[in-house]
Amino acid sequence: QLQLVESGGGLVQPGGSLRLSCAASGFTLDYYAIGWFRQAPGKEREGVSCISSSGGSTNYADSVKGRFTISRDNAKNTVYLQMNSLKPEDTAVYYCARSWADYCKGYAAALYDYWGQGTQVTVSS
16 A cells, blocks of 8 residues: 655744654655645645655755755655744645656646645744
8 A cells, every 4th residue: 555654743933943754655765756745724735845756856945945955765765854943834734745757847736646644733932
């Protein structure tokens, strides 16, 4: 059974850090780009970051550039999202998703075929 499982969310104060993990099972991540998305209450889902299959190419939304870092460890079949300098507006459910492509083509839902269940990130004092 193909599955993506996110973990690492939680409550953090503004300015704090969290590292999210996206662990794959039932398939190997080596051949796929992986995207991170988030959805805040009452807002549409937005693409946050993407990493190519090799890890050699990454992309970030303007809202997180310079604060978030995406990485992957194909040996562990896991993709990470390091989030620093967190702001209250980063509060959302964060999802990872597998692209059917091996490089980042964008964040349109049609580009991704498997999604995790999400992990809540709350930034609040």
